[in-house]
Amino acid sequence: MDWQDKGQATAAIRAGEPRSPQGEHSEALYLTSSFVFASAAQAADRFSGDEPGNVYGRYTNPTVATFEQRLALMEGTEAAVGTASGMSAILSTCMALLASGDHIIASRSIFGTTTVLFSKYLQKFGVEVTFVDLTDLDQWQAAVTPKTRMLFAETPSNPLNEVADMRALSGIAHKADAWLAIDNCFCTPALQKPVDFGADLIIHSATKFIDGQGRVLGGAVCGSQELVNEVVGFLRSAGPTMSAFNAWVFLKGLETLKLRMQAHCDNAAALAHWLLEQPAVERVHYCGLPDHPGHALAREQQTGFGGVLSFVVKGGQRSAWQVLDATEFLSITANLGDAKTTITHPATTTHARLSDEDKVRAGIEPGLIRVAVGLEDIEDIKIDLARGLNSL
Ligand SMILES: Cc1ncc(COP(=O)(O)O)c(C=O)c1O
Numbered sequence: 109m110d111w112q113d114k115g116q117a118t119a120a121i122r123a124g125e126p127r128s129p130q131g132e133h134s135e136a137l138y139l140t141s142s143f144v145f146a147s148a149a150q151a152a153d154r155f156s157g158d159e160p161g162n163v164y165g166r167y168t169n170p171t172v173a174t175f176e177q178r179l180a181l182m183e184g185t186e187a188a189v190g191t192a193s194g195m196s197a198i199l200s201t202c203m204a205l206l207a208s209g210d211h212i213i214a215s216r217s218i219f220g221t222t223t224v225l226f227s228k229y230l231q232k233f234g235v236e237v238t239f240v241d242l243t244d245l246d247q248w249q250a251a252v253t254p255k256t257r258m259l260f261a262e263t264p265s266n267p268l269n270e271v272a273d274m275r276a277l278s279g280i281a282h283k284a285d286a287w288l289a290i291d292n293c294f295c296t297p298a299l300q301k302p303v304d305f306g307a308d309l310i311i312h313s314a315t316k317f318i319d320g321q322g323r324v325l326g327g328a329v330c331g332s333q334e335l336v337n338e339v340v341g342f343l344r345s346a347g348p349t350m351s352a353f354n355a356w357v358f359l360k361g362l363e364t365l366k367l368r369m370q371a372h373c374d375n376a377a378a379l380a381h382w383l384l385e386q387p388a389v390e391r392v393h394y395c396g397l398p399d400h401p402g403h404a405l406a407r408e409q410q411t412g413f414g415g416v417l418s419f420v421v422k423g424g425q426r427s428a429w430q431v432l433d434a435t436e437f438l439s440i441t442a443n444l445g446d447a448k449t450t451i452t453h454p455a456t457t458t459h460a461r462l463s464d465e466d467k468v469r470a471g472i473e474p475g476l477i478r479v480a481v482g483l484e485d486i487e488d489i490k491i492d493l494a495r496g497l498n499s500l
Pocket of ligand 1 (some may be wrong): 293
């Protein structure tokens with residue numbers, strides 16, 4: 109079957125490994141660490157690669173392979189490989205493709221742990237990093253050196269929903285003979301396909317919307333067969349591969365991803381408009397709002413504006429904490445991409461390690477609250493937030 113001819117939802121539900129002889133309807137979960145060979149000769153052929161097939165769980169697993177095939181089809185890339193977490197996807201990409209002396213340009217508005225990985229750990233191995241403002245193309249261009257091998261961005265960004273111009277960034281990258289890597293965790297391929305705008309590597313924390321119900325950790329790297337093969341080589345040697353069980357959970361997540369993302373977008377848009385009318389709210393950051401600076405670009409690059417927004421309340425940190433503490437069912441947690449709405453105060457949690465100066469530069473104000481809007485009834489989400497907002 110040529111799944112490339114089918115729609116994204118069909119590929120997400122059906123592509124990949126055929127059923128086993130048992131005829132199971134739901135995908136089989138192959139919980140096995142190794143695979144048995146019919147003969148010594150077959151073992152030799154599998155090990156040498158002369159015969160395709162499974163050898164050992166750190167190399168391949170049929171459940172993981174089905175997830176990889178479906179995700180690649182959804183992203184429109186030649187290949188994808190699953191990893192143990194989103195961070196191991198980023199680490200494996202860098203370890204496989206970069207060497208001592210290479211240089212990365214990364215947006216300042218990336219996930220905090222990615223910043224630490226780049227600035228603390230990769231630097232230890234001689235990979236230099238320059239951080240720039242996500243939306244300032246002149247800064248990206250000015251940061252390019254003859255050693256630049258990778259540009260790295262998240263779009264939309266967390267928590268301000270800034271939108272990167274991927275076509276322009278891929279132009280800058282390719283002129284410098286570098287790759288553009290996009291962390292597509294916020295949109296997933298259901299809302300955005302970075303490859304259409306020139307990205308070479310698409311990275312996922314599947315832990316978020318791909319799972320969608322906050323159960324397991326995982327990640328993925330998508331791209332050309334050649335680039336993905338390099339990442340696979342590192343994963344096999346280093347070991348942070350995706351577990352079969354987690355791949356099975358993600359396969360269930362992919363089946364409903366498109367529908368869920370649409371519902372997240374609908375709830376987030378309704379909440380953003382409602383927040384604009386609340387007297388205690390000073391500003392709302394959601395790229396679906398027409399006056400958001402990234403709105404036009406988001407319209408061009410995305411088929412929906414996503415499920416994550418942030419807003420600033422009057423009165424700084426004290427007021428922000430009051431809103432969080434007044435909620436009855438929203439989850440006070442930093443995770444996102446869950447059916448359950450999550451609420452967090454970035455300045456004292458996800459971005460706490462930034463200096464006051466860097467917080468100002470990143471727009472992490474004391475009164476900023478981030479909401480990853482879930483799938484509960486929108487009126488109930490509003491009531492839970494109104495309890496705190498009305499007390500300010
Ligand atoms: C945008 C983004 N990328 C990567 C990660 C890391 O993913 P994981 O927690 O699966 O390692 C996160 C986690 O919060 C994230 O928000």
